Amino acid sequence: MDILITEDLKKYYEMGEVTVKALDGIDLKVEKGEFLAIVGTSGSGKSTLLHMLGGLDIPTSGKVIVDGKDISKMTKDELAIFRRRKTGFVFQNYNLLPLMSIYENIVLPIKLDGINPDEMYIEQIIKILGLKGKEAMMPGQLSGGQQQRAALARALASKPAIVLADEPTGNLDSRTSLDVLGLIKTAGEKFGQTIVMITHNDEIAQMAGRIIRIEDGKICRGGDTNVKGKE
Numbered sequence: 001m002d003i004l005i006t007e008d009l010k011k012y013y014e015m016g017e018v019t020v021k022a023l024d025g026i027d028l029k030v031e032k033g034e035f036l037a038i039v040g041t042s043g044s045g046k047s048t049l050l051h052m053l054g055g056l057d058i059p060t061s062g063k064v065i066v067d068g069k070d071i072s073k074m075t076k077d078e079l080a081i082f083r084r085r086k087t088g089f090v091f092q093n094y095n096l097l098p099l100m101s102i103y104e105n106i107v108l109p110i111k112l113d114g115i116n117p118d119e120m121y122i123e124q125i126i127k128i129l130g131l132k133g134k135e136a137m138m139p140g141q142l143s144g145g146q147q148q149r150a151a152l153a154r155a156l157a158s159k160p161a162i163v164l165a166d167e168p169t170g171n172l173d174s175r176t177s178l179d180v181l182g183l184i185k186t187a188g189e190k191f192g193q194t195i196v197m198i199t200h201n202d203e204i205a206q207m208a209g210r211i212i213r214i215e216d217g218k219i220c221r222g223g224d225t226n227v228k229g230k231e
């Protein structure tokens with residue numbers, strides 16, 4: 001079953017005289033439980049695509065269908081609930097709330113939903129991500145890599161059906177990157193999560209089940225779900 005589908009998805013930005021085609025007709029299908037890596041040069045449209053998949057941005061045209069539902073047909077409230085309950089998003093710039101502690105940041109999406117956090121699971125994530133002892137600190141007191149790991153902890157804390165991660169290891173050394181990837185993969189398999197991850201790192205991309213390459217807002221390799229081979 002395809003949990004994520006895009007149909008001729010386009011996102012154009014009108015910049016005075018020029019039109020920037022950030023996404024220019026993306027047809028993508030992602031199966032439930034799949035681990036997909038998105039690669040491509042800087043400015044090729046990767047973040048834009050991920051934001052669309054998470055319902056964080058509105059397409060110029062085309063469709064995004066999540067779990068059989070066209071997200072453009074959802075009301076604002078439905079979309080907010082969908083984002084909070086179904087998706088865990090790791091932003092390229094982390095997006096941690098500066099006036100909340102690391103622990104508060106991690107459990108925020110769960111608390112907003114009125115659900116009690118699974119404390120044991122969260123402790124496990126904190127430990128694996130090397131954030132033990134940092135729970136009470138503020139994001140500004142952490143290094144870039146630590147903030148990145150906190151953002152990942154927040155995305156995984158509610159065991160979302162879909163994990164959308166924008167360069168989740170972009171600020172980590174190669175050893176830590178592989179550890180963090182291992183965690184994403186293990187959690188994904190354990191909870192049947194679908195993972196879509198942007199990366200610039202080939203070694204990291206190879207850990208995914210499928211790799212798609214984006215250039216100039218178009219998929220130039222790996223867009224077909226039936227082709228499971230790596231590039």
Ligand SMILES: Nc1ncnc2c1ncn2[C@@H]1O[C@H](COP(=O)(O)OP(=O)(O)OP(=O)(O)O)[C@@H](O)[C@H]1O
Pocket residue numbers: 013015020021022040041042043044045046047048049092
């Ligand atoms: N709000 C915006 N207004 C205008 N142009 C934008 C906007 N957001 C993105 N773009 C343009 O869309 C294109 C794709 O941007 P995007 O952030 O998706 O690239 P990316 O593949 O994630 O790059 P990187 O690897 O550097 O993060 C770029 O040319 C960018 O300048």
Ligand SMILES: [Mg+2]
Pocket residue numbers: 046047048092166
């Ligand atoms: Mg980006």
